[in-house]
Amino acid sequence: MSTIPNFPQGLLAEHARWHHANHHDNPSVLPPGYGELFLRFHRDYIRRALQWYHQAGYDPRLVAAWQEVPEPIRRSACYPMQAELRIRNAPQSFASIDELGRFIEGSNLHGCIHQEAARVFGEPDLNDFDVAPRNTIFYNIHGMIDNWYRQWEMAMGSGRSGGEEGTASAGAREGNASGPAASSRSRQASVRSRPTALQRPAAGRGSARKKSAARPTQQNARRGRRTAPLLSGTAKPRKSGR
Numbered sequence: 001m002s003t004i005p006n007f008p009q010g011l012l013a014e015h016a017r018w019h020h021a022n023h024h025d026n027p028s029v030l031p032p033g034y035g036e037l038f039l040r041f042h043r044d045y046i047r048r049a050l051q052w053y054h055q056a057g058y059d060p061r062l063v064a065a066w067q068e069v070p071e072p073i074r075r076s077a078c079y080p081m082q083a084e085l086r087i088r089n090a091p092q093s094f095a096s097i098d099e100l101g102r103f104i105e106g107s108n109l110h111g112c113i114h115q116e117a118a119r120v121f122g123e124p125d126l127n128d129f130d131v132a133p134r135n136t137i138f139y140n141i142h143g144m145i146d147n148w149y150r151q152w153e154m155a156m157g158s159g160r161s162g163g164e165e166g167t168a169s170a171g172a173r174e175g176n177a178s179g180p181a182a183s184s185r186s187r188q189a190s191v192r193s194r195p196t197a198l199q200r201p202a203a204g205r206g207s208a209r210k211k212s213a214a215r216p217t218q219q220n221a222r223r224g225r226r227t228a229p230l231l232s233g234t235a236k237p238r239k240s241g242r
Contacts (some may be wrong), residue, residue, distance in 0.1 A: 002062065002123055004201065007134035007213040012048050018045075019129040035101020039149050046142050049133060050179045062136040065143025073116040083107035100152050104145065113141055 018041055024030055027209040073079060104110050117137055118126040125135045132138045
């Protein structure tokens with residue numbers, strides 16, 4: 001048996017609640033948004049469950065993601081080989097995370113893997129989502145599915161969530177466009193555009209400097225010398241009266 005000893009009841013209940021709340025009798029007809037919820041929930045769930053598992057000191061090799069679907073499962077009557085090939089060889093053919101997730105469920109790829117893993121390995125827990133997470137093979141399966149998800153992310157560009165993105169993330173960005181963050185950026189831009197103390201002339205001194213620089217002194221005038229203005233745009237020097 002591959003049952004994990006002392007698996008937290010809270011984690012079991014969380015997984016069961018999600019599946020009961022999002023269950024659909026016909027997986028080939030799933031509502032928009034289901035695929036994204038499925039992939040994101042399980043990514044976060046296995047991360048937290050495996051964090052507990054490793055802290056408990058259990059063997060990490062038992063929960064490592066499968067790199068390939070085991071051949072006995074692939075040879076089963078329910079297994080959609082073409083679905084797996086599309087996910088692995090053409091991840092960019094899925095326009096969004098939601099499309100990918102709905103395809104994994106709607107093609108019966110996920111369901112068949114669970115069903116046949118329960119049969120092949122003699123692990124009936126894998127066929128019951130109320131208790132499946134307490135079995136190490138659950139993490140072999142969902143680690144592999146999460147790797148398919150990561151391959152799609154890489155194909156679409158790091159950090160992208162595809163053509164359809166979560167409402168919460170989109171709303172957060174829209175809110176930031178006119179919210180406190182935007183105001184902060186506006187204030188920073190305003191501060192950067194202001195002249196510093198070194199750039200601002202002292203009050204009353206700049207005009208006096210221009211005026212004195214523009215006129216030759218009486219001594220220079222008597223000597224018949226011309227003084228060039230120090231600043232452009234000032235009055236022309238006057239010639240000596242001699």
